[in-house]
Amino acid sequence: MIQSRERPLVRLSGLKRYFDVSPPWLARVLERKPAAIVQAVDGVDIEIHRGETFSLVGESGCGKSTVARLVVGLYTPTAGAIEFDGMDMGEKRSASAMSAIRRRMQMIFQDPYASLNPRWRVFDIIAEPIRAFRLASSKQEIEERVHALLRQVRLTPADGSKFPHEFSGGQRQRISIARALASRPEFLVCDEPTSALDVSVQAQILNLMTELQRDFGLTYLFISHNLAVVYHISTRVGVMYLGRLVEVSVTDRLFRRPKHPYTRMLLDTIPDLEMSGRQRNPVGGEVPSPINPPSGCAFHPRCPFANERCRIERPLLLPIEGGTVACHGIEEGRIAIEDRGLRGPARAVK
Amino acid sequence: MSTGSNRPPLLEVRNLRVEFPTRRGTLVAVDDVSFDIAPGEVLGVVGESGAGKSLTGAAIIGLLEPPGRIGGGEVRLEGERIDNLPYERLRRIRGARIGAIFQDPLTSLNPLYSVGQQLVETIQTHLPLSASRARERALELLREVGIPAAEARIDHYPHQFSGGMRQRVVIALALCANPRLIIADEPTTALDVSIQAQIIALLKRLGREHGTAVMLVTHDMGVIAETADRVAVMYAGRLAEIGPVRDVVKDAKHPYTHGLMGSIPSIGERHERLLQIDGAMPRLTEIPSGCAFNPRCPQAGERCLRERPDLMSAGSTRAACWLYDRGGVGAKLRRETVDA
Numbered sequence: 001m002i003q004s005r006e007r008p009l010v011r012l013s014g015l016k017r018y019f020d021v022s023p024p025w026l027a028r029v030l031e032r033k034p035a036a037i038v039q040a041v042d043g044v045d046i047e048i049h050r051g052e053t054f055s056l057v058g059e060s061g062c063g064k065s066t067v068a069r070l071v072v073g074l075y076t077p078t079a080g081a082i083e084f085d086g087m088d089m090g091e092k093r094s095a096s097a098m099s100a101i102r103r104r105m106q107m108i109f110q111d112p113y114a115s116l117n118p119r120w121r122v123f124d125i126i127a128e129p130i131r132a133f134r135l136a137s138s139k140q141e142i143e144e145r146v147h148a149l150l151r152q153v154r155l156t157p158a159d160g161s162k163f164p165h166e167f168s169g170g171q172r173q174r175i176s177i178a179r180a181l182a183s184r185p186e187f188l189v190c191d192e193p194t195s196a197l198d199v200s201v202q203a204q205i206l207n208l209m210t211e212l213q214r215d216f217g218l219t220y221l222f223i224s225h226n227l228a229v230v231y232h233i234s235t236r237v238g239v240m241y242l243g244r245l246v247e248v249s250v251t252d253r254l255f256r257r258p259k260h261p262y263t264r265m266l267l268d269t270i271p272d273l274e275m276s277g278r279q280r281n282p283v284g285g286e287v288p289s290p291i292n293p294p295s296g297c298a299f300h301p302r303c304p305f306a307n308e309r310c311r312i313e314r315p316l317l318l319p320i321e322g323g324t325v326a327c328h329g330i331e332e333g334r335i336a337i338e339d340r341g342l343r344g345p346a347r348a349v350k
Numbered sequence: 351m352s353t354g355s356n357r358p359p360l361l362e363v364r365n366l367r368v369e370f371p372t373r374r375g376t377l378v379a380v381d382d383v384s385f386d387i388a389p390g391e392v393l394g395v396v397g398e399s400g401a402g403k404s405l406t407g408a409a410i411i412g413l414l415e416p417p418g419r420i421g422g423g424e425v426r427l428e429g430e431r432i433d434n435l436p437y438e439r440l441r442r443i444r445g446a447r448i449g450a451i452f453q454d455p456l457t458s459l460n461p462l463y464s465v466g467q468q469l470v471e472t473i474q475t476h477l478p479l480s481a482s483r484a485r486e487r488a489l490e491l492l493r494e495v496g497i498p499a500a501e502a503r504i505d506h507y508p509h510q511f512s513g514g515m516r517q518r519v520v521i522a523l524a525l526c527a528n529p530r531l532i533i534a535d536e537p538t539t540a541l542d543v544s545i546q547a548q549i550i551a552l553l554k555r556l557g558r559e560h561g562t563a564v565m566l567v568t569h570d571m572g573v574i575a576e577t578a579d580r581v582a583v584m585y586a587g588r589l590a591e592i593g594p595v596r597d598v599v600k601d602a603k604h605p606y607t608h609g610l611m612g613s614i615p616s617i618g619e620r621h622e623r624l625l626q627i628d629g630a631m632p633r634l635t636e637i638p639s640g641c642a643f644n645p646r647c648p649q650a651g652e653r654c655l656r657e658r659p660d661l662m663s664a665g666s667t668r669a670a671c672w673l674y675d676r677g678g679v680g681a682k683l684r685r686e687t688v689d690a
Contacts (some may be wrong), residue, residue: 059542168630195590198398198569198631203613203624210622225543227571232615232624254615269543271550271572273616286512286545 008047008220010071011188014078017066021291038290043080043245045317053220055230055251057266058240059287064223067240068088068191072107082189103133106180110192111242112172116164122175123160129182150166152215153208168267170201176261177208181216191223206233206322225276227270239263242290242298249323257263259325259337261303267340297328304318306328359386359449360530360563362412362426365432368405368414368587369421370634377543379418379632380405381587384661386514387531390561392554394578394595396571398610398631403586407533410565411448412440413689427531432530445475449524453536455516458523459508465492465519466504469526476527491522495552513589514545521552528560550577560596572612583607586632593667603664604671641672651679 010308041063048054056064056278069075071082073089082089084101093101106129109115117123126146129135136142148274153174164172173193180188194202201346206229211219224230230237231251238248239262247260258264285302288294297315300306309328317324318331329335369560380402387393387611397403408414410425412432425433432443444450452458460468469488474477479487485504492500493516508516517537524532534553538546547591554577557564566578574581582592583604591604602608612625629646632638644654653672664674672679 060542063669170630199571200398200610200627203626203628204628206615206628207623227543228615228617231617232620252620265544269547270617271570271576273575273611273614274574286514287542337427 006050009050009085010046010048010221011080011081011083012044012046012067012071015041015046015067015070015082016078017063019076019211019215020159026206036122036291039243039293040290042293043071043244044243046203046238046248047243048221049185050219051213051217052203052235053222053233053236055222055224055237056240057077057106057224057227057230057237059225059266061242061287061290062239063243063290064225065191066225068107068189068221072105072189073102074107076246096151099133101272103135103183104185105128105187105189106183106185107191108173108180108193109123109188110177112169112176113164115176116179118164118303120163121160122150122162122164122167125164125175126178126182129179133183135183144177144180149182152181152212162291170204173201173205174208177212177269178200181212184216186217188220189221193222194227194229195224197225202229208233209233218270227255227266237268242287242293245317245324245326246299247323247325247327248317249321253321256341258323259320259323259330259335259338260299260327261305261335262323263327264340265302288342297326303329305335306332336343354452355388358429360386360389360391360428361565362424362425363406363410364423366406366409366423367421368402368409368418370418372417374635376421378421378637379587379634380409382423382660383584383587383589384423385582385589386593387563387565389530390557390563391580392557392564392566392578393566394574394581395567396568396569396574396581397584400586400631400634401584403569403584404535406584407450407535409567411444411450411533411690412616413444413450415643417658440598441477444476445529446527447529447531449526449529449532450521451517451532451534451537453539455513455540455645456508458520458525459516460684461508464505464507466541469504469519469523472526472542488522489559492519495519495522495546496558497522499638500545506588514541514548515547517541517545518552521549521556525556525562526559529562531565533565533567536569537566539568539570546573563633571599571611583610586637587634589661589670590643591664591667591669591671592661597666601665603674604643604669605647605649605673607669609646609648641670648681649679651671651681652678653677655683 017040019038019040021038023033027033044067056067058064071076087101123146126149127142130142130145136145150157150159155174155332176327194205222233234251237251237254238245241262247263258267280310296309296312300310315326317326364384366380366383370377370379383406398627409420420433424431429445466488470484473487489500489504490539492504497503497515497518515616538549550573553564556562567670568574578595581595583590585606591598591607598607602611609625609627613627615624627646640656641659644650651670659670659672661668661670662674
């Protein structure tokens with residue numbers, strides 16, 4: 001774990017976001033339907049340090065994208081605080097002070113087809129943040145900056161005069177990255193940036209992101225459901241289940257010595273490209289609805305180690321081996337922690 | 351190439367060509383594709399979007415969307431030619447002898463009928479069973495694909511099932527008439543990883559227990575590695591490589607397959623950079639002459655620009671690449687690398 005004494009760039013504490021999905025009031029009264037609240041994010045604490053890539057991983061509905069949107073301010077938190085470089089994002093500020101903070105964080109979205117305005121030329125798409133944050137004074141300066149950005153993402157200045165539909169998915173994601181970099185941010189939130197891309201293009205984008213991080217000292221919050229991609233790109237990983245973090249650890253240790261039973265289950269689902277003939281044990285059951293999450297530990301209905309305490313008491317994230325885990329079984333020592341090797345129980349033999 | 355069994359192939363595809371007539375000429379989306387599937391075998395068909403893998407599957411079961419059409423070649427099921435059958439005859443075969451599973455389980459099910467009604471209808475279309483016997487068989491199928499409390503669930507509607515459970519229902523539908531072959535087009539793509547693992551395990555078990563052959567179309571090499579016996583890699587409408595899955599995954603011969611495998615992040619080996627194939631797959635309108643992969647191929651020679659390679663023996667697999675021809679690739683090309 002990065003034991004930096006310096007202040008983390010981003011700190012989330014007790015972050016919650018609930019969504020009201022109740023039926024309309026009249027239907028509730030007439031059909032006696034109860035109010036329904038989705039607890040999309042239910043108390044998440046994360047510290048992200050400068051220069052690292054922190055990944056959130058989990059299945060659909062676990063709340064990882066909601067965290068991403070909370071961090072950049074696309075949602076307001078129901079409770080909890082988001083601190084960016086020591087500043088509380090919930091505090092009231094003048095518009096110009098807020099804009100100065102906003103400039104420092106940007107987001108890349110999953111769908112490169114939906115996140116670019118089809119009526120704008122690529123040049124204007126990339127120039128928009130430069131104009132909005134008044135980062136350049138003259139037309140010529142804007143032009144130079146946009147051309148430099150296009151080159152940084154391995155496109156050509158001539159591509160600026162085209163429209164998004166003229167590009168492939170991978171090229172569009174490059175345009176999104178150029179736009180995100182236009183305001184010279186320090187912190188990028190990437191919500192499944194490669195999930196819509198083919199693997200060979202995914203490799204190009206991941207390589208590009210690694211290069212840009214090195215060149216500009218960027219900090220990433222990376223959201224993905226693909227464990228192999230997360231393994232490749234992250235410094236640290238947080239595993240989410242039903243709106244809560246169940247385990248946070250340095251990447252290598254998380255994959256080598258997973259502790260939480262859910263993390264183990266996720267790792268077991270990774271298809272085995274090494275053809276070691278290892279048997280996967282698919283865990284039964286599915287992610288329960290976040291409207292009525294199970295009591296106690298949310299994972300207990302699917303957990304092979306669950307006991308009475310797990311059904312009643314919600315486990316807290318407690319430090320263990322340099323990471324943190326929210327599991328009664330681990331805390332009590334009921335569940336043995338094993339080195340599973342990086343490829344599961346049976347090591348691949350070449 | 352067969353897996354070593356002497357049984358005649360269940361499905362033979364010979365020089366299949368799928369084309370789309372357009373105002374500016376005919377686009378060839380699947381070009382000269384040939385392969386066999388043996389009884390009980392799982393053949394994976396892998397490729398990136400636009401490689402023609404789904405169209406190949408659709409052409410085999412006669413579900414090409416117009417204006418797409420089979421422009422040449424043959425498809426034989428148990429020796430009988432099925433690509434030129436009239437619609438009604440083919441409809442009988444589809445379902446009875448070939449089952450189909452598609453990516454999105456919600457669009458494969460009719461939202462207005464309970465899953466029981468849909469199963470019973472499909473069973474009675476293909477098998478001479480009374481309504482009550484058909485319902486029994488429907489229950490059996492639901493249990494078989496692992497739907498808990500099948501007696502209660504059989505009268506539920508598709509929207510009352512989760513994504514993974516819906517895909518199980520779709521698989522049960524495909525199994526109604528005990529088909530010899532199932533064509534599964536991205537059956538796990540829309541599902542979460544833990545559900546994906548359950549569905550893969552289910553497909554494997556069904557293949558084993560019923561001797562059903564599966565043509566598994568997917569972009570996910572991981573799913574193929576876990577499930578398939580052999581794999582066919584498609585690129586720009588053509589077969590780039592075909593062979594036993596282990597050999598293709600661990601020791602790919604075609605430069606495209608090699609690059610594709612290298613670009614998948616793998617757990618256990620962390621490199622600063624992933625192996626990267628520059629560029630992108632060509633559009634159907636601009637497929638280069640010679641080998642379709644030549645603009646992106648690090649080993650391309652001048653022969654690759656002129657002559658199109660057919661599948662040829664390359665060690666344990668067959669690859670469409672001049673590297674494995676005695677004549678070689680010719681004079682090596684020099685060029686700068688460009689990104690997509």
